[in-house]
Amino acid sequence: MPRLEYRHDGVLKSDQNGENQRSWGEAGSKILEGASTAFGSIVVLGLAGYLYHRYYKSLVLRKMENAFAVGYSSLEQAALNRHNTSYAATSKVLKRKFETDEWITRDEQVLIDGIVNGTVQGKYYVLTGEKGTGKTSMLLRAMKKVQGAGVVMLEAHGNLEVFRLRLGKALDYEFHEDYVGSLFSFKDPRDTTPLLDIERAFNKMEMIALRRRKENGRPLVLIVNGLDLLHDDEDGRDLLELMQQRAELWAASHLVNVVFGSNDYWATERLIGKATRLQVVPVRDIAREPAVAALKNFRLRNFGEDVSLEVLNHVYDKIGGRLTFLSNVAKSSDMLKACDFICERERYWLLSQCWILGANMDNDAENQQKYCVAAMVLAKTLVERGKKDGGAGIPQLPLHEARQIMTRADFIKDHDHANIFTIDSDTMVQADSVAMQNAFRDLCNQEGFEEHLQATLQRLNEIESLQRTKELTLKGFIEQGWNSRRNGHE
Numbered sequence: 001m002p003r004l005e006y007r008h009d010g011v012l013k014s015d016q017n018g019e020n021q022r023s024w025g026e027a028g029s030k031i032l033e034g035a036s037t038a039f040g041s042i043v044v045l046g047l048a049g050y051l052y053h054r055y056y057k058s059l060v061l062r063k064m065e066n067a068f069a070v071g072y073s074s075l076e077q078a079a080l081n082r083h084n085t086s087y088a089a090t091s092k093v094l095k096r097k098f099e100t101d102e103w104i105t106r107d108e109q110v111l112i113d114g115i116v117n118g119t120v121q122g123k124y125y126v127l128t129g130e131k132g133t134g135k136t137s138m139l140l141r142a143m144k145k146v147q148g149a150g151v152v153m154l155e156a157h158g159n160l161e162v163f164r165l166r167l168g169k170a171l172d173y174e175f176h177e178d179y180v181g182s183l184f185s186f187k188d189p190r191d192t193t194p195l196l197d198i199e200r201a202f203n204k205m206e207m208i209a210l211r212r213r214k215e216n217g218r219p220l221v222l223i224v225n226g227l228d229l230l231h232d233d234e235d236g237r238d239l240l241e242l243m244q245q246r247a248e249l250w251a252a253s254h255l256v257n258v259v260f261g262s263n264d265y266w267a268t269e270r271l272i273g274k275a276t277r278l279q280v281v282p283v284r285d286i287a288r289e290p291a292v293a294a295l296k297n298f299r300l301r302n303f304g305e306d307v308s309l310e311v312l313n314h315v316y317d318k319i320g321g322r323l324t325f326l327s328n329v330a331k332s333s334d335m336l337k338a339c340d341f342i343c344e345r346e347r348y349w350l351l352s353q354c355w356i357l358g359a360n361m362d363n364d365a366e367n368q369q370k371y372c373v374a375a376m377v378l379a380k381t382l383v384e385r386g387k388k389d390g391g392a393g394i395p396q397l398p399l400h401e402a403r404q405i406m407t408r409a410d411f412i413k414d415h416d417h418a419n420i421f422t423i424d425s426d427t428m429v430q431a432d433s434v435a436m437q438n439a440f441r442d443l444c445n446q447e448g449f450e451e452h453l454q455a456t457l458q459r460l461n462e463i464e465s466l467q468r469t470k471e472l473t474l475k476g477f478i479e480q481g482w483n484s485r486r487n488g489h490e
Contacts (some may be wrong), residue, residue, distance in 0.1 A: 060173065065208050067172040068220055072148045103330070104294045104323065108283055109138050115257050116142035116151055118218035124247035124258040126227070126271055129283035130422050130432055131263050132324030138283070139223055139259065150212065153223040158231040160194035160239060164201075173201050195238060202246050209255040220256045228264035228417070240270055244278075251277040265423035266413050280425045285434070286321030288313075298330045307335070315339055320394070320434025347439040353418050359455040366463050373456055374406040375415055379440040380453070381405050382431060386441070394430045394437050402429040 067073065112127075114120035116139070127135045143151050154170040157163045168175055175197045209220045224243065230236035243258070250256035262268055271278055286294075292312045299305045318339040319325040325342050332338035354375035361369055378397075385395035402421075403409045412429065415421045419432045431437035443449060 060204060061207060063172045064204055065211070067152055067170065068150050068208065068212070070147045070149045072143075073152070073170060103298045104134075104286060104290070104326070106134060106138055106283075106286075108281060109141065111281065112138045113142045113145060115259060116221050117146050118150065118221070118257065121219055121254045121257065122251055123277050123279045124251045124260075125279050125281055126260040126262060126268055127281050127283055128262055128265075128268050128425050130285075130322070131419060132322050133283045133285060134323040135261050135283045136225060137323070139225075139261070150218060151221040151223065153225065156224055156226040156229045158229055158236065160198075160235055163239065164194040164197050167198060167201055171201055171205060173204060175200065195242060198239070198242065202242075206250070206255065209250070213255060219250070219254055221259065222256055223259045223261070225261040227260045227262040227267045230267065232266055232413075237270065240267065241274070244271055244274060248275075248277055263419075264413070264417050265427075266416075268425060282425045284321075284424070286323065286326070288316050288321065291321045291326060292316055295326060295330055299335075311335070316434075318343055318435065318438065322433050322435075325433070325435065343435045343438055346433065346435040347442065350420060350436065350439050350443070354415075354420060356453060356456040357459075358452050359459050361456065361459045361463075363463055363466075366460065369456065369460060370408070371411055371414065373453070373460065374408055374411045375420055376453055378402055378405055378412075378415075378421065378429075379431075380444050382437065383441050383444045386437070394434060396428040396430045399423060399427040399429055 111120065115125060127139075129135055139153070143153070152170045154166045157166060164175070167173075205220070205222070212218065212220060227240075230240060243260075247256075247258035250258060260267070260271070268280060272280070292309070295312055295315065296307055296309075299307050315329060315335055319329060319342050328342065329335050329338045354372040356372050356376055357365060357369060382395045382397065385397065389395055397405070399412070402412055406412060412421065412423065416423050420436065421429055422432045423429055431440055
């Protein structure tokens with residue numbers, strides 16, 4: 001018979017082994033249950049994360065697609081309100097309201113309408129022209145005709161972060177900053193460069209353009225106004241290059257019509273240097289005949305005033321065909337007084353930016369006065385050129401000739417940015433407006449101006465001569481010191 005062994009407490013050892021086995025079994029089942037629960041939680045969490053990721057990506061595309069739907073963003077609506085404000089006529093004969101942006105028809109409007117509604121494809125465009133010629137007004141008018149469908153507009157900025165935010169607002173794109181998954185990432189979405197975010201926004205926009213292209217065969221339209229506000233530095237040039245690369249690609253594939261608006265020549269010059277599908281659309285002042293006819297009809301329709309042709313021609317001679325000037329004069333109760341105010345304002349702007357200081361100039365003003373003297377010398381040349389041409393239109397000079405007259409190649413772009421001179425798309429230099437040319441003429445015809453200019457030039461020569469003398473003296477002292485030390489060592 002088998003021998004039974006008892007512990008000191010009277011329990012059989014075989015019973016103890018059974019209890020140990022049962023406890024190990026229970027522990028194993030609990031471990032397995034916990035592992036199954038953890039694995040199931042991970043699977044559910046991963047599935048939920050995957051579904052949220054897919055939902056977020058589709059939400060981003062839906063929001064961006066909605067940005068191109070019928071209607072206007074807050075920026076576009078503000079621009080429309082600013083350009084379409086109704087003003088009450090001050091005439092006692094006629095008291096009804098009138099619109100200020102529909103009274104002059106531009107020849108460029110047909111092309112811009114085709115660009116915005118998508119019938120013109122295969123290129124990208126830069127609208128060039130001086131401030132106030134009506135570039136933005138024509139774009140907004142074209143947007144109204146399509147009710148904003150397929151079009152987004154934004155204003156450029158020199159700071160890339162601000163440009164990134166404005167692009168995101170226009171496209172209704174958050175750059176993944178509202179993505180919940182970023183809470184578990186090692187790198188914050190903002191911890192990157194603005195150019196990369198802009199590139200991501202363009203990638204998303206390209207997907208929307210492909211969808212729209214399949215649906216209706218029309219390209220999207222991206223309008224970037226104020227391209228001249230970008231800084232002519234490394235960041236500004238990188239952003240301009242990025243946008244141009246996208247514009248070239250989209251124009252070739254008929255996906256997006258990109259429209260740039262610029263007041264300054266430097267941005268246009270930068271784009272032309274690397275362009276293959278770029279079309280420059282110059283927006284210039286309105287010619288005399290249509291401007292005079294439109295002004296006459298406007299005064300008759302809204303003020304009940306039949307203005308004589310002599311007065312209208314006098315108005316054009318003073319302010320030219322600049323749309324913003326014509327609008328201000330047309331709304332004024334006294335047109336001639338409004339013309340005098342505009343010319344006086346342009347004259348004071350010229351004096352505040354480029355006036356010369358004469359023989360009593362301080363030495364510290366040398367660099368600033370070189371900038372001013374260059375402007376005055378070129379203004380004097382344009383006035384003389386206008387006398388030779390008989391006063392027909394605004395006199396012009398080729399860009400290379402203007403630089404030769406200034407004896408500097410860099411100043412003319414600063415003058416263009418300051419709205420003193422302008423450089424058109426054909427690289428011709430002229431006064432920024434007829435009112436500015438009149439300011440040139442009045443200033444150069446003043447008694448004593450030529451003597452004052454020559455005194456300023458003489459003073460600049462004296463300052464430069466003094467600086468060269470100081471350099472030679474300092475160089476002589478240094479060489480004398482080195483020779484003394486060398487002789488002492490010998």
